[in-house]
Amino acid sequence: xxIKKVLNNNVVIANNELDQETVVMGRGLAFQQKVGDTxxxxxxxxxFILEKHGVSEKLAKLLDDTSExxxxxxxKILDYAKSQLPYKLDDYLYVAxxxxxSFAISRHKQGMNLKNPLxxxxxxxxxxxxxxxxxxxxxxxxxxxxxxxxDEAASIALHLVNSQISGGNMAEAFxxxxxxxxxxNIVKYHFGMELDESSINYERFLTxxxxxxxxxxxxxxxxxxxxxxxxxxxxxxYSEAFQCSIKIKTYLDKSYNWSISKDEEMYLxxxxxxxxxRHEWHQx
Numbered sequence: 481x482x483i484k485k486v487l488n489n490n491v492v493i494a495n496n497e498l499d500q501e502t503v504v505m506g507r508g509l510a511f512q513q514k515v516g517d518t519x520x521x522x523x524x525x526x527x528f529i530l531e532k533h534g535v536s537e538k539l540a541k542l543l544d545d546t547s548e549x550x551x552x553x554x555x556k557i558l559d560y561a562k563s564q565l566p567y568k569l570d571d572y573l574y575v576a577x578x579x580x581x582s583f584a585i586s587r588h589k590q591g592m593n594l595k596n597p598l599x600x601x602x603x604x605x606x607x608x609x610x611x612x613x614x615x616x617x618x619x620x621x622x623x624x625x626x627x628x629x630x631d632e633a634a635s636i637a638l639h640l641v642n643s644q645i646s647g648g649n650m651a652e653a654f655x656x657x658x659x660x661x662x663x664x665n666i667v668k669y670h671f672g673m674e675l676d677e678s679s680i681n682y683e684r685f686l687t688x689x690x691x692x693x694x695x696x697x698x699x700x701x702x703x704x705x706x707x708x709x710x711x712x713x714x715x716x717x718y719s720e721a722f723q724c725s726i727k728i729k730t731y732l733d734k735s736y737n738w739s740i741s742k743d744e745e746m747y748l749x750x751x752x753x754x755x756x757x758r759h760e761w762h763q764x
Contacts, residue, residue, distance in 0.1 A: 481519045485536060486510045487543045491551065493536045494519055501530045503539065503574075505552060528555055530571050538575045546582045553623050554578045557616045561640060564612050570643040577639055581620065584635070588626050596631035598687050603634065606641055606691065613637040641691075659693040659736075660686070663728050670724040671756050681754040688751050696738055711742055714749050721753040 481504065485493040492510045496502045506523040513519075530536055543551065554577040562569060587594065596602075603610045613636035621627045664686075668675060675682050715722050725748040732738040740748075 481521070483510070483513055483515055483517050483519060485515065485540065486513060487540050488548060491543060491548050492519065493530075493540075496527075496529070501536060502527050503530060503536070503551075503555075505548060505555075526552060526555060528559075528574075530574075535571045535575060538572070539578075542575055542579055546578060549624065550578045550581045550585070553581055553620055556619050556623070557612075557636070560615060560619070561612045565608060565640065569640065573639060573643045576643075577636070580635065580639065581624075584628060584632050585620070585624055585626055588628055588632075593629045594631065596634040598638065598684060599631055599634040601684060601687050601691065602637050602641075606637055609637040609640040610634065612640065638687075641694075656690065656693045656697060659696075659732075660689045662731065662735075663689055666727050666731060667724055667752055667756065670727060671720075673756065675755055679755070681751075685751040685755045688747065692744065692747075696732075696736065706742075707746075711746060714746055718749055718753045721749045721756065724752050724756075725749045 481494045481496060481502075483492045483494050484501070487493065487503075487510075489511045490507055490509055491503065491505050492513070494502050494504050504519060504524055505526040507525065509519065509523045539551070551574065554574055557577065558569060558573055610633060613633040614630070616636050617628050617630075617633055664675070675685075722745075725745050728748055729740055729745060732740060
């Protein structure tokens with residue numbers, strides 16, 4: 481295996497026997513080595529193939545300031561994720577996750593554990609990704625000696641979810657973006673207001689819409705809880721937000737032949753109420 485690029489003393493980019501660009505890791509693997517030299521296979525501890533063009537350049541830049549320990553942890557997490565999730569992950573996750581872990585572990589060591597305001601949504605709507613992310617905390621603890629909080633599992637899960645969009649085909653990614661944008665415009669025009677894009681409630685709503693539309697792309701069905709009492713309560717208590725959710729339901733039905741469930745109407749109503757009523761749902 482011939483060295484194509486030296487990232488540091490322990491990490492190189494090489495082409496394997498199938499001429500695939502491969503990240504190769506091992507202690508002292510590249511010490512006093514240069515492009516064109518042959519790798520000492522006895523020093524190889526880890527390797528993974530990159531299929532996406534340009535990722536190796538981003539890794540090279542990242543490893544100028546970041547320990548390869550975090551790249552190794554990311555690689556282990558993604559190996560596990562690939563064995564558990566039913567879809568292909570984008571190669572860029574090696575970069576994004578390595579960068580995230582470096583920052584998260586550094587913050588943790590300084591006693592700074594940030595709350596993830598999307599923890600509830602991520603745990604509820606993306607159970608598989610969240611379970612993988614919780615297992616990732618074990619991998620991080622084993623290799624880095626620190627136990628990150630559950631909020632970090634939500635952040636890791638969100639990386640996996642986002643990778644599904646960017647790693648999928650462009651038509652699907654465009655459709656998700658278009659649907660989310662149109663739904664936001666329906667809310668803005670219905671209430672005649674601009675939404676506060678810096679608020680937590682807006683971030684929650686946006687995340688809900690992404691998950692919501694991705695379920696349509698993935699053809700996942702939501703089974704109604706048949707909680708008619710709560711449904712009627714929401715109609716009465718948040719009538720304006722409910723009317724807006726009906727407009728969204730009509731748009732989805734006409735544009736995509738997608739008939740959403742009562743539960744989805746309720747979730748939309750609650751999110752719309754939060755994002756449009758800043759005083760009632762004010763977050764400190």
